[in-house]
Amino acid sequence: MELEHYPFQINEQGNLTVSEVDTVSLVKQYGTPLYVYDVAHIRKNCRAFVDTFKKHGITAQVAYASKAFSSIAILQVVHQEGLAVDVVSKGELYTALQAGVPPEKIHFHGNNKSRSELEMALKHRVGCIVIDNFYEISLLGELLEVYNQEVDVLMRVTPGLRSNTHEYIMTGNEDSKFGFNIHNGQAEQAFLEIRNHKQLRLKGLHCHIGSQIFETEGFIKATSMLFSVIADWQKRYQFTPEVMNLGGGFGIRYTDEDQPLPRHEYVEALIEAVKHHVEQIKIPMPEIWIEPGRSIVGDAGITLYKIGSMKDIPGIRKYITVDGGMTDNLRPALYQAKYDAIVANRANDARTELVSIAGKCCESGDMLIYDINLQKTDQNDILAVLSTGAYGYSMANNYNRFTRPAVVFVENGQHQLVVKRETYIDVVQHDLSYLK
Numbered sequence: 001m002e003l004e005h006y007p008f009q010i011n012e013q014g015n016l017t018v019s020e021v022d023t024v025s026l027v028k029q030y031g032t033p034l035y036v037y038d039v040a041h042i043r044k045n046c047r048a049f050v051d052t053f054k055k056h057g058i059t060a061q062v063a064y065a066s067k068a069f070s071s072i073a074i075l076q077v078v079h080q081e082g083l084a085v086d087v088v089s090k091g092e093l094y095t096a097l098q099a100g101v102p103p104e105k106i107h108f109h110g111n112n113k114s115r116s117e118l119e120m121a122l123k124h125r126v127g128c129i130v131i132d133n134f135y136e137i138s139l140l141g142e143l144l145e146v147y148n149q150e151v152d153v154l155m156r157v158t159p160g161l162r163s164n165t166h167e168y169i170m171t172g173n174e175d176s177k178f179g180f181n182i183h184n185g186q187a188e189q190a191f192l193e194i195r196n197h198k199q200l201r202l203k204g205l206h207c208h209i210g211s212q213i214f215e216t217e218g219f220i221k222a223t224s225m226l227f228s229v230i231a232d233w234q235k236r237y238q239f240t241p242e243v244m245n246l247g248g249g250f251g252i253r254y255t256d257e258d259q260p261l262p263r264h265e266y267v268e269a270l271i272e273a274v275k276h277h278v279e280q281i282k283i284p285m286p287e288i289w290i291e292p293g294r295s296i297v298g299d300a301g302i303t304l305y306k307i308g309s310m311k312d313i314p315g316i317r318k319y320i321t322v323d324g325g326m327t328d329n330l331r332p333a334l335y336q337a338k339y340d341a342i343v344a345n346r347a348n349d350a351r352t353e354l355v356s357i358a359g360k361c362c363e364s365g366d367m368l369i370y371d372i373n374l375q376k377t378d379q380n381d382i383l384a385v386l387s388t389g390a391y392g393y394s395m396a397n398n399y400n401r402f403t404r405p406a407v408v409f410v411e412n413g414q415h416q417l418v419v420k421r422e423t424y425i426d427v428v429q430h431d432l433s434y435l436k
């Protein structure tokens with residue numbers, strides 16, 4: 001593992017540090033498991049996107065996909081950096097509002113928005129609703145009439161990309177639960193329905209092709225698909241988009257197998273693709289919106305665990321068990337996601353042992369890392385799993401009635417608790433007694 005790719009250092013004691021703060025001392029103060037974020041790195045990730053659009057003179061919105069990690073503190077940071085925020089539920093919307101994100105900078109997503117979710121979005125006058133399906137057009141249309149209100153909308157389309165050559169977490173393919181299909185006429189039908197409703201202000205199209213994508217080709221292809229539709233609607237219906245939202249999914253480094261492009265390269269490829277098509281069909285340049293989630297917070301976070309039991313099965317495998325697992329990082333169990341790790345209190349030692357890192361849940365599938373070369377470890381050592389900043393805390397759960405870990409932000413050598421560790425009182429708080 002090449003530490004230079006991560007926002008972490010090693011101090012004189014051989015301990016892993018985040019922004020000069022010793023992770024071993026963080027564990028002493030806050031306990032384990034513990035999520036720790038380097039806030040300067042989050043800001044750097046935000047700026048890589050925002051500044052590239054600025055540099056090229058493109059009007060843009062970078063919307064943080066808050067499902068990657070939603071909490072009041074993180075939404076305050078990304079809002080400070082000028083990002084908008086994507087939400088997909090009342091809970092995410094509520095969190096964004098509590099963080100002080102102005103409603104006009106909130107975009108509401110989701111493939112089954114309920115009446116009450118749409119009501120909440122309208123009541124708070126969110127900036128944009130991304131319409132996903134026919135049911136939503138009629139439901140939203142009906143509510144707008146009741147409230148005598150108008151709203152900006154985008155239409156989510158599935159470009160029908162079939163290139164399976166890369167392992168995207170595909171969402172833009174034809175057989176997808178998301179969005180309107182552009183090949184079978186459903187997108188056009190939806191377009192006409194939306195245009196017919198005076199209270200729906202159609203700003204443009206949205207597509208999101210997948211996640212953890214390492215090249216620009218898929219984005220460029222999707223952009224072409226969208227513009228072939230736009231060219232058609234321009235000719236037949238005089239529709240000119242004000243916004244093209246090209247989604248998120250920019251890849252990050254989890255292990256050395258991952259070779260993500262620098263963030264500005266994704267943005268530049270998108271700008272170039274949009275410019276090319278705009279010139280071809282002779283329409284004004286629309287705003288470009290993107291929706292990075294993972295690439296804002298993923299590589300800025302680590303999880304610290306305490307090492308407990310070890311089990312050496314000679315000739316088979318050596319298990320090292322930590323005091324967390326699929327309750328704080330579901331991704332390995334959910335889709336065999338790979339991670340890298342380092343023994344935080346022996347960070348300078350050579351990696352001499354081949355081991356596998358197990359979680360402590362009662363599931364054989366609760367394995368965090370298979371076959372990693374690690375520093376020789378002992379009980380009570382501290383293991384840091386890297387790049388856990390996205391879809392870690394946000395997917396955390398109470399399986400086995402474990403309490404969700406705390407989250408600490410570190411910046412300029414200072415650390416601050418931003419999400420408290422759950423307590424056992426929290427765990428039973430919704431339970432009701434059955435004894436009469």
Ligand SMILES: *Cc1c(COP(=O)(O)O)cnc(C)c1O
Pocket residue numbers: 065067068109208210211212247248249250291292293294295390
């Ligand atoms: C999940 C999602 C994103 C963010 O994906 P990342 O891989 O975290 O960047 C953006 N847009 C939509 C519509 C999504 O569903």
